[in-house]
Amino acid sequence: xxxxxxxxxxxxxxxxxxxxxxxxxxxxxxxxxxxxxxxxxxxxxxxxxxxxxxxxxxxxxxxxxxxxxxxxxxxxxxxxx
Numbered sequence: 728x729x730x731x732x733x734x735x736x737x738x739x740x741x742x743x744x745x746x747x748x749x750x751x752x753x754x755x756x757x758x759x760x761x762x763x764x765x766x767x768x769x770x771x772x773x774x775x776x777x778x779x780x781x782x783x784x785x786x787x788x789x790x791x792x793x794x795x796x797x798x799x800x801x802x803x804x805x806x807x808x
Contacts, residue, residue, distance in 0.1 A: 733755045748763060
């Protein structure tokens with residue numbers, strides 16, 4: 728069994744810098760597959776996963792345009808004008 732070229736803490740530090748998997752792999756001298764493997768093992772998200780989650784949080788899952796949102800609101804009760 729060969730020893731790893733980097734520690735978990737080194738990977739965490741590079742991940743906090745919001746580097747891409749390719750950039751992390753280059754800095755650690757390993758393949759991108761290795762970075763993905765250990766990020767998954769440590770529960771770390773890739774930059775793209777984090778970005779996708781942020782976009783979903785900001786949109787709150789509501790993809791409709793403002794005009795579509797208003798079109799489904801029923802008219803107020805009362806006499807017609």
